[in-house]
Amino acid sequence: MPKTQLAFPQEQCSECPIRHRAVCARCDTDELEKLESIKYYRTFEAGQTIVWAGDKMDFVASVVHGVASLTQTMEDGRRQMVGLLLPSDFLGRPNRETAAYDVTATTDVQLCCFRRAPFQDMMLTTPHVGQRLLEMTLDELDAAREWMLLLGRKTAREKIASFLSIIARRETSVQNIGGAGEVAFDLPLTREAMADYLGLTLETVSRQMSGLKKDEVIRLEGKRHIVIPDFEILMDETGDDSDGGMPE
């Protein structure tokens, strides 16, 4: 357990990197002030558990920096990731006392936490928070449904390619994807966490990564840094429709 002190800046809301994408995106100055008064920051090191399923959870939060994962575990140890929270994603459920899933920091994480009771009040009194949360929840539901297709019907190779394309899209918010430019990013997950995401074993993940590398769909620089020479070629491996889909 490394003793590094995490040093994320404590932002004013107006300076916050997720100001316009998180649950507070639609808030006006007044509303933001209210939120500011019930918020506090917490940080977690990579690998730490943020909450255990079943624990009392007296806050909800936005991920400001880093990546957190939601997982479910069966009695015999089989594990499935059911949520991957990147910056601006929302954690927790208003009107729910206890956490439904294990939440783990997969990288160093900073959360912007809101005490649950006052947050719930705000949802009743100011419409913009609830409206934004509905929109975000609907987006998550869509993502969950894509994920279900992946889990239920895709081959191991397609799963890996799909996962890489999802991470590439979200990490490189650049919209140069689509054209056949080179894309590079760091994987925020271990092979084991990838396996939990994809419903595979870590050995299969490793083998398929090697396979994609051998076929020059991806390049590996170190274990975690991925270079995608041609995004189109990766997309061909995902099994998804070639035309964009996903109209907004």
Place this chain on the structure above:
Amino acid sequence: MPKTQLAFPQEQCSECPIRHRAVCARCDTDELEKLESIKYYRTFEAGQTIVWAGDKMDFVASVVHGVASLTQTMEDGRRQMVGLLLPSDFLGRPNRETAAYDVTATTDVQLCCFRRAPFQDMMLTTPHVGQRLLEMTLDELDAAREWMLLLGRKTAREKIASFLSIIARRETSVQNIGGAGEVAFDLPLTREAMADYLGLTLETVSRQMSGLKKDEVIRLEGKRHIVIPDFEILMDETGDDSDGGMPE
């Protein structure tokens, strides 16, 4: 294609069987009146497609009677169900023009449709609709996450047992489940639709059903009628935690 005329009663909202569970659950008399003015009923026979993915969809709806399914299809024909809509469930997404998934009536279905534009207006002006929709969407997201565990990590036998327990819970709204009473219900899905739900082939579904029958976990009366002599024994086959979980 049978030419039976579907005859579901056209209800007043006040008489509606899903009045207190659907998106309108929280509405007061005024709000209900507004909803009533933009609603209309539509019926579909078992097997009919309600909308195709990509089609323009100028309504949202509540399922009043019957069962509908959302499915995704890959280019080569692999299919995954990603939503199963039972009475009171909500169909469609406000602020979205086109359907994201194929929607099919798996039994005869009656929908209570709301024209999309006025429905969106209502969501902005009256809080109760949006609040209820958020709650329902969060519940669906939880269900999707259970489903992801099933797809990613459960064995074929566990998948079947889990599916049967889910349907049993929702079809027999009776809360006599939990005690070891006999439970009986009709499957609203063909073997093929079950396979699409579970990420299996229909042959595997059939084999596992036969297996559960041979082991007397279930009885089959006809192909569609299921009797569960002891719900506890079925639950033991699902792979889920023995203790209830799911506190609400």
Place this chain on the structure above:
DNA sequence: CGATTTTTTGACTTACCTCAACGCAGGTGG
């Protein structure tokens, strides 16, 4: 009562899992 759809069952194949060994950093402490 045939025709068609749905379901079951069987024989064989395969994609992924399991178990096991090995490689490679990165830190730690003598």
Place this chain on the structure above:
DNA sequence: CCACCTGCGTTGAGGTAAGTCAAAAAATCG
């Protein structure tokens, strides 16, 4: 500075759950 861990990741050999292909049996329907 080097030996030694420890945590990740890779690779190999062999097994198995579920898929595929094929055909028969049941149910449904005109």
